[in-house]
Amino acid sequence: MTGSIAGLERFDSPGKGRGLRVTRPFKVGELLFSSPAYAHVLSLKERGCYCEFCFTRKEGLARCGKCKKAFYCNVKCQKGDWSMHKLECSAMTAFGENWGPSEMSRLMARILAKKKSQKERSASEKILLIGEMQSHVEDVDNERREMNEVDIAALHRFYSKHLEMPDHKDLLTLFSQVACNGFTIEDDELSHMGTAVYPDVALINHSCLPSVIVTYNGTAAEVRAVQDMKPGDEVLISYIDLLYPTEDRNDRLRESYYFTCDCQECKSKSKDGAKLKVRKQSDPIEQEVVSNMMRYARKTIREFRALKHVKTPSELLDVCEHSLEKMGGVFDDSNVYMLHMMYQAMGICIHMQDAGGAVAYGEKILKPYTQLYPPYSLNVASMYLKLGRLYMGLDRHSMGISAFKKAMAIMEVAHGKDHVYLADLRKDMAQK
Numbered sequence: 116m117t118g119s120i121a122g123l124e125r126f127d128s129p130g131k132g133r134g135l136r137v138t139r140p141f142k143v144g145e146l147l148f149s150s151p152a153y154a155h156v157l158s159l160k161e162r163g164c165y166c167e168f169c170f171t172r173k174e175g176l177a178r179c180g181k182c183k184k185a186f187y188c189n190v191k192c193q194k195g196d197w198s199m200h201k202l203e204c205s206a207m208t209a210f211g212e213n214w215g216p217s218e219m220s221r222l223m224a225r226i227l228a229k230k231k232s233q234k235e236r237s238a239s240e241k242i243l244l245i246g247e248m249q250s251h252v253e254d255v256d257n258e259r260r261e262m263n264e265v266d267i268a269a270l271h272r273f274y275s276k277h278l279e280m281p282d283h284k285d286l287l288t289l290f291s292q293v294a295c296n297g298f299t300i301e302d303d304e305l306s307h308m309g310t311a312v313y314p315d316v317a318l319i320n321h322s323c324l325p326s327v328i329v330t331y332n333g334t335a336a337e338v339r340a341v342q343d344m345k346p347g348d349e350v351l352i353s354y355i356d357l358l359y360p361t362e363d364r365n366d367r368l369r370e371s372y373y374f375t376c377d378c379q380e381c382k383s384k385s386k387d388g389a390k391l392k393v394r395k396q397s398d399p400i401e402q403e404v405v406s407n408m409m410r411y412a413r414k415t416i417r418e419f420r421a422l423k424h425v426k427t428p429s430e431l432l433d434v435c436e437h438s439l440e441k442m443g444g445v446f447d448d449s450n451v452y453m454l455h456m457m458y459q460a461m462g463i464c465i466h467m468q469d470a471g472g473a474v475a476y477g478e479k480i481l482k483p484y485t486q487l488y489p490p491y492s493l494n495v496a497s498m499y500l501k502l503g504r505l506y507m508g509l510d511r512h513s514m515g516i517s518a519f520k521k522a523m524a525i526m527e528v529a530h531g532k533d534h535v536y537l538a539d540l541r542k543d544m545a546q547k
């Protein structure tokens with residue numbers, strides 16, 4: 116551990132390298148530990164909604180007087196953030212429209228600034244925490260390699276005034292470490308707020324049957340048990356979306372994290388049948404037809420990701436509806452590829468302020484979600500929340516309250532009973 120945390124210890128996990136395990140029992144919902152961010156960055160699209168320093172969401176945040184682009188709760192937060200914000204404040208003004216580092220470059224600049232300031236402090240302090248993180252420089256594929264080069268060029272271009280740049284090889288190592296060990300900070304509806312590094316949380320290995328869940332309280336990561344744990348049990352989180360069948364999960368793990376999972380679910384594949392459910396017909400659908408449709412589904416999901424940046428919402432909705440119609444000839448409505456495209460369609464409807472359309476998709480998604488995800492899933496909680504908010508907007512209050520209650524039952528375990536999300540929800544419900 117970077118510091119010692121009561122009830123937890125590092126150990127060598129067979130076949131996985133370092134890992135983390137508990138030395139005392141933990142009950143479902145109990146906090147294992149909370150970890151401050153080593154470095155964090157708020158997404159550009161969320162500027163003005165959250166304080167750049169503490170990630171508090173509120174109206175009427177105060178603007179940085181110099182760049183007029185960063186927003187804070189108050190002077191205290193602004194001062195607290197200055198050592199990081201100064202990396203960008205004058206550069207944003209100087210480059211104007213041409214200022215455009217990726218979120219990864221922005222985070223990296225902050226990590227480099229942090230490393231520098233730690234080196235300058237007393238030698239007894241824990242320095243270069245991040246040096247312990249796993250790196251996979253040699254495994255990086257061409258696409259990622261190109262992205263890294265673009266990000267490194269951006270670092271030199273936009274940040275060199277404030278930072279001494281390590282040499283190219285060290286930067287590549289650092290990018291590879293952060294790609295594997297960085298965390299996306301998400302809000303209660305799982306929309307992306309920012310990116311951060313938590314060296315302690317990065318020690319936790321993956322399982323598709325996780326024993327803990329990570330949520331965010333401001334910029335801190337909190338790790339809570341979602342299974343009862345006994346001394347000696349390894350702490351395991353999921354690195355990926357657990358909706359998908361075993362083969363897809365492992366493709367994703369190999370692509371992003373360079374390993375294959377051998378958890379109980381990956382061995383038994385117990386949920387794959389339900390996840391890939393085929394439509395019931397009097398004449399069973401041939402295996403070849405099913406295989407072809409799975410190929411089509413995976414290709415559509417991949418292509419849709421790229422289309423998101425170039426097509427209008429209504430064009431995207433057409434793509435969703437077309438693919439759902441085509442897949443629906445073979446797949447059951449609860450098939451994960453159907454759910455994936457319905458989820459996309461729901462997001463587009465919300466974006467287009469078509470609450471009725473969004474509810475129709477959400478209602479179809481919800482039940483299979485509760486069956487296919489493990490217990491206490493943030494994906495399920497966020498779906499209840501989204502639906503609840505849509506119902507409230509449509510004046511269907513009792514439906515809304517009931518969805519909120521279901522979301523809260525999960526969030527009380529995952530986020531803790533006192534989290535601001537729960538306090539806000541209780542307030543909303545009391546008002547109706």
Ligand SMILES: [Zn+2]
Pocket residue numbers: 166167168169170171187188189192
């Ligand atoms: Zn603040």
Ligand SMILES: [Zn+2]
Pocket residue numbers: 179180181182183184185200204205
């Ligand atoms: Zn500024």
Ligand SMILES: [Zn+2]
Pocket residue numbers: 322323324376377378379380381
């Ligand atoms: Zn697994």
